[in-house]
Amino acid sequence: MASVPMRELSGSTCIVGxxxxxxIGTLPHxxxxxxxxxxxxxxxxxxxxxxxxIDGVFxxxxxxxATIAEALGIVPRYVDGTTVGGCSFIIMAGHxxxxxxxxxxxxxxxxxxESGRSGVGVSPRRDTALPGQYETPYGFGGxxxxxxxxxxxxxxxxxxxxxxWAQVAVSTRRWAALNPxxxxxxxxxxxxxxxxxxxxxxxxxxxxxxxxxxxxxxxxTRADRARxxxxxxxxxxxxxxxxxxxxLTQMRDLTASAATRLxxxxxxxxxxxxxxxxxxxxxxxxxxSGPPIMLESLGxxxxxxxxxxxxxxxxxxxxxxxxxxNGGGLSYTHSGMYGIFPIxxxxxxxxxxCGARQVPNARLSLVNGMGGMLSAAGTLVLSSEP
Amino acid sequence: xxxxxxxxxxxxxxVTPEARPYWDGARQGRLMIPRCxxxxxxxxxxxxxxxFCSSRDIAWxxxxxxGRLHSxxxxxxxxxxxxxxxxxxxxxxVELDEGPRLLTNLVDVAPDPTALRCDMPVEVVFERLxxxxxxxxxxxxxxxxxxxx
Numbered sequence: 001m002a003s004v005p006m007r008e009l010s011g012s013t014c015i016v017g018x019x020x021x022x023x024i025g026t027l028p029h030x031x032x033x034x035x036x037x038x039x040x041x042x043x044x045x046x047x048x049x050x051x052x053x054i055d056g057v058f059x060x061x062x063x064x065x066a067t068i069a070e071a072l073g074i075v076p077r078y079v080d081g082t083t084v085g086g087c088s089f090i091i092m093a094g095h096x097x098x099x100x101x102x103x104x105x106x107x108x109x110x111x112x113x114e115s116g117r118s119g120v121g122v123s124p125r126r127d128t129a130l131p132g133q134y135e136t137p138y139g140f141g142g143x144x145x146x147x148x149x150x151x152x153x154x155x156x157x158x159x160x161x162x163x164x165w166a167q168v169a170v171s172t173r174r175w176a177a178l179n180p181x182x183x184x185x186x187x188x189x190x191x192x193x194x195x196x197x198x199x200x201x202x203x204x205x206x207x208x209x210x211x212x213x214x215x216x217x218x219x220x221t222r223a224d225r226a227r228x229x230x231x232x233x234x235x236x237x238x239x240x241x242x243x244x245x246x247x248l249t250q251m252r253d254l255t256a257s258a259a260t261r262l263x264x265x266x267x268x269x270x271x272x273x274x275x276x277x278x279x280x281x282x283x284x285x286x287x288x289s290g291p292p293i294m295l296e297s298l299g300x301x302x303x304x305x306x307x308x309x310x311x312x313x314x315x316x317x318x319x320x321x322x323x324x325x326n327g328g329g330l331s332y333t334h335s336g337m338y339g340i341f342p343i344x345x346x347x348x349x350x351x352x353x354c355g356a357r358q359v360p361n362a363r364l365s366l367v368n369g370m371g372g373m374l375s376a377a378g379t380l381v382l383s384s385e386p
Numbered sequence: 387x388x389x390x391x392x393x394x395x396x397x398x399x400x401v402t403p404e405a406r407p408y409w410d411g412a413r414q415g416r417l418m419i420p421r422c423x424x425x426x427x428x429x430x431x432x433x434x435x436x437x438f439c440s441s442r443d444i445a446w447x448x449x450x451x452x453g454r455l456h457s458x459x460x461x462x463x464x465x466x467x468x469x470x471x472x473x474x475x476x477x478x479x480v481e482l483d484e485g486p487r488l489l490t491n492l493v494d495v496a497p498d499p500t501a502l503r504c505d506m507p508v509e510v511v512f513e514r515l516x517x518x519x520x521x522x523x524x525x526x527x528x529x530x531x532x533x534x535x
Contacts, residue, residue, distance in 0.1 A: 132396075132399045132400060133400060134431055135489050145465065201460035201462065203459075248489065249486075254457060
């Protein structure tokens with residue numbers, strides 16, 4: 001699968017700085033670009049570096065990397081604007097690894113800012129031509145109208161139930177209760193999820209992520225330089241990506257993600273690890289059905305069995321495989337392209353900075369995210385050790 | 387103001403040149419699909435190269451109009467402001483007997499998950515939006531009602 005040179009890249013680069021924007025949540029007083037700039041300056045400070053040290057700029061979404069560089073007042077020698085959905089930032093950590101390894105840049109920043117709730121300083125959506133012709137005349141539009149079809153087919157094929165999806169929301173909320181930055185922290189029950197407002201069956205509102213304003217940034221450099229930074233470095237041991245479709249009709253199997261399988265295989269092979277090796281897992285949870293299907297596509301279990309990680313309590317505080325310890329897109333924050341935030345949480349866990357929600361002895365963490373409707377995927381294997 | 391009622395749905399937009407036979411067919415009450423002459427597989431959405439074998443030798447044919455409900459969802463809330471049909475609306479993915487899948491609405495059914503099941507047989511019907519535009523939709527296939535109960 002992965003070639004020998006990819007194995008040699010394992011552990012060669014590190015994440016040395018992470019942070020959110022000054023605030024996350026409902027922020028009508030802040031533009032999208034402000035969220036970027038706050039996040040980058042905070043993450044660079046976390047690393048013990050200066051904005052002027054950045055020479056590689058990576059961002060996805062409405063703004064180009066040139067816009068971010070200009071706002072920061074720097075002239076980078078490497079830019080990447082790969083935009084394949086919310087996992088783009090996870091994919092970019094792999095791209096940054098390559099660019100750093102080959103000396104194309106020395107300090108890379110991956111920046112996210114999105115005024116997803118308040119819409120301050122945002123641009124019109126792009127790439128709506130195909131949905132406009134074939135989907136919006138039927139009332140499709142908005143992620144719940146599509147991800148619901150994936151979910152219904154999974155229920156048909158494997159017998160998964162509304163109660164089992166609800167367990168994902170309950171588990172994730174238990175983590176959010178331990179995170180002071182999480183938006184929704186009150187405990188919920190399976191019955192609360194089942195009784196919440198119907199949006200698009202099989203989803204009620206508590207099956208669906210938040211809609212917030214937030215920024216986040218990640219700073220990376222090569223391992224040799226990382227040792228001089230302010231914090232304990234977190235090593236990128238494996239990285240993988242894949243992209244299958246954009247239109248849901250083109251997804252080969254609605255119940256399994258080809259992009260996720262590919263991204264996971266590449267990342268695990270590069271790192272030389274298997275699913276059983278992880279202490280901590282972050283999965284992109286735009287919907288409650290997403291994380292179980294991702295676990296299946298990544299090979300943690302057989303198809304149809306991903307929900308068991310949640311209903312048996314393995315994923316919760318004190319469980320054997322803690323999942324989405326920041327409270328996830330479901331309860332912590334979800335600005336629209338959530339992928340930067342699972343990286344930030346994994347780094348904080350591996351540094352041991354997470355207080356009440358700290359996973360004891362977390363050394364190996366998985367970050368996996370989707371773009372679109374399981375359309376694209378990025379996987380990272382992160383470790384506190386090289 | 388026209389005396390014709392405004393359509394409750396956004397019209398397909400932009401209609402692209404490679405999809406013209408699809409929409410011309412729909413206006414005439416026919417579901418047209420492209421088929422690759424090289425590998426013989428039919429596909430949607432319309433493209434100038436076959437997504438299975440990359441051949442550029444594509445022909446159009448009229449589909450049977452029959453298929454199966456591959457998946458469905460019931461929209462209680464419409465997020466698209468241009469869509470003015472009163473919810474609930476059954477959102478559907480249909481797999482045609484010829485193979486291609488499309489997104490559509492399931493009509494002539496109760497918007498109730500217990501009344502619907504994946505893989506139930508469906509058939510095409512057309513809803514006219516304007517003189518120029520009709521949309522393919524699907525309903526339970528005739529004779530299939532007993533299978534749903």
